[in-house]
Amino acid sequence: MHPVLRAAADRQWGLFTAVDARRAGYGHDEIHALHGAGTWVRLRRGVYTTAERLDALGGRPHGLECLAVLLSLDRPDAVVSHGSAARLLGLPVWDGLERTVRLTDPQQWRTGAGFRVNCAPLHAHEAVRHGPVRLTSPARTLVDCAREWPLEDAVVAMDAALLAGRTTLQELSLVTAAQPCWRGAPRARRAIDLADGRAESPLETRGRLRIVGSDLPSPELQVAIRAGGRLVGVVDAWFDDAAVAVEFDGRVKYTDPWHERSPGQVVWGEKRREDDLRALGIRVVRVADADLGAPWPAVAQRLGSLLATSGPATRRFSAAPRALGRRRSA
Incomplete structure (x- = not known):
């Protein structure tokens, strides 16, 4: 490829137009021949890339299609x-x-x-x-x-x-x-x-909307529970009057855990954390993806029953909502 045409393609995710090619000295017949031989691939009328580029991308990603349309419409x-x-x-x-x-x-x-x-x-x-x-x-x-x-x-x-x-x-x-x-x-x-930017996953968002849609109170999100001078855990959703925590269990938590922990370590850590919460008189409801479908009415009824009763008369813990959620990282 001529350096002038390569430079144009490099600026455009590997795409170039017939105008770019003619500017680099390629004539109509040569463009037609390169396309016919499969060396160049036409994405839109007058918009091309190379077969090598498409192979490297593994197909035609949406961004490439967007740029091809923009170039063709000019x-x-x-x-x-x-x-x-x-x-x-x-x-x-x-x-x-x-x-x-x-x-x-x-x-x-x-x-x-x-x-x-x-x-x-x-x-x-x-x-x-x-x-x-x-x-x-x-x-x-x-x-x-x-x-x-x-x-x-x-x-x-x-x-x-x-x-x-x-x-x-x-x-x-x-x-x-x-x-x-x-x-x-x-x-x-x-x-x-x-909308609430404290939700840390789509499951937390969908679960919160299910709760709101079930005529239940709106929970606080990302609430830090502390006892004895230490952080016991941060719960996904919290109902303060009833001292009820809701934890949304997405599969990714266990199949792709944070901070190089194994799935087994995550399961054990979750169990220990829940045991510590329950020992403080906190009721915990776990909600998985599947619970948001047909099983949801039963989940909502159980949650409503828990919210109808007060939490412990004497609290041995503090609960403070966080201002921001945490983005998932490796």
Whole structure:
């Protein structure tokens, strides 16, 4: 590959256009021959990459498809948005999200094979750069998604972004304030009202929403329990009046534990911690992924019964909510 064309490809995740190729001295017949031989692969009309590059990537990741659409449309003001931006930002996405490339352009609405362009206003602070691609900011992305996604999935994505420090509730509220009459705006506002960046996993978010939806009190999240001058543990959810702790048991806690602990060490540590909590008069309810489905009414009934009775008359522990959740790390 000519150095001029290679330089253009290096700036664009390995993609280049027919215009880039002609600028490097490749004629129409040569471009056609390289494509016909399989050396170059056409992703969109006038947009190419090399077969070697695709092999190295193991396929056509969504970010590559987004950039290919942007290059083919040649719309300088268009940005990657909605679910496509969520994917590029590394946010949790709705399981039912299609692979259609989503873009926003302040001047033009358009749809085509595998892409959709929404025509909508876009303020300067609502666009960020991700390598060669411009995309909507985390706050704008989350609100755009929340206007279309199921409520629970929107809150999961918001919680994850808040936990990671990618946005704030204030930023989310400012975006929705600028979209008062947009389609789906009430859905986005509901998601923001339910979001809480202290949730440390999608299971914790979904479990909290199940609790709220069962006409039970909203729990405090990430509450540190201390006794005898030491930290007994940090519980996922806490009901102070009843001294009831809820622990959300995701499978990843045991199959991919933190800090190089073995699954056996995690199980043993969890048992010891729960024994210590119970010894203090704290009731503990464990909730797994499967409990959020058909078994949930029984779980909610049990939790409601526990909340109907007071905790120990004399407390030998203190309970203090943490201001922030902890991001999972190795």
